[in-house]
Amino acid sequence: xxxxxxxxxxxxxxxxxxxxxxxxxxxxxxxxxxxxxxxxxxxxxxxxxxxxxxxxxxxxxxxxxxxxxxxxxxxxxxxxxxxxxx
Numbered sequence: 001x002x003x004x005x006x007x008x009x010x011x012x013x014x015x016x017x018x019x020x021x022x023x024x025x026x027x028x029x030x031x032x033x034x035x036x037x038x039x040x041x042x043x044x045x046x047x048x049x050x051x052x053x054x055x056x057x058x059x060x061x062x063x064x065x066x067x068x069x070x071x072x073x074x075x076x077x078x079x080x081x082x083x084x085x086x
Contacts, residue, residue: 003020005027059081
């Protein structure tokens, strides 16, 4: 189950928030609206590595297409790449 903690509670019980974030990401809500996520450093690093892996894969795909003579407009390629990363 996804843990959601009101911002006031996160402020008051910061130590408990940090403990909980070591087990699972915690969404911080302000006025009932999600505004932030607190997660362990390990989870953050894993997330960053996955993003980098995906970016490298997309760049390699573009380079492979260029090697095959399949070129495209640079601006269109970058827009496509950014859309895939969202």
